[in-house]
Amino acid sequence: MAAAGSPGVRVVPAGERGATTIADRVVEKIAAYAASEALPVGVPPDGGRPQAVVRVSGVSARVRITLELGYPCDIGAQCAAVRRQVSERVEALAGMTVPEVAIHVERLHPARAQRVGRTR
Numbered sequence: 001m002a003a004a005g006s007p008g009v010r011v012v013p014a015g016e017r018g019a020t021t022i023a024d025r026v027v028e029k030i031a032a033y034a035a036s037e038a039l040p041v042g043v044p045p046d047g048g049r050p051q052a053v054v055r056v057s058g059v060s061a062r063v064r065i066t067l068e069l070g071y072p073c074d075i076g077a078q079c080a081a082v083r084r085q086v087s088e089r090v091e092a093l094a095g096m097t098v099p100e101v102a103i104h105v106e107r108l109h110p111a112r113a114q115r116v117g118r119t120r
Contacts, residue, residue: 022094024056027094036049036050040070050067056096060097061098062102063090068107079105
């Protein structure tokens with residue numbers, strides 16, 4: 001193997017070597033996992049996992065998270081925590097800026113303690 005300074009060996013500048021691209025589905029998995037990390041343990045109570053849809057444009061990603069929450073809860077605080085976690089994790093792991101994280105709360109699940117006392 002010839003060294004970079006050897007005759008006949010051309011050193012290609014970093015900007016011309018190519019680029020690493022990350023598939024949208026990988027960013028979606030990162031975002032969905034990050035959303036589940038941000039939720040309290042046991043949420044959602046019935047096993048629904050956050051779903052993510054990502055639109056990548058260059059080095060930025062716009063993320064839409066669909067999730068279910070236990071209720072009663074502070075919905076605004078939980079959504080803010082999900083936004084923050086998703087943004088931080090996608091930036092750290094995929095190297096993309098995240099200018100937008102939209103949260104869609106699909107369903108609220110009443111707390112199990114409230115359901116136990118009810119009979120039909």
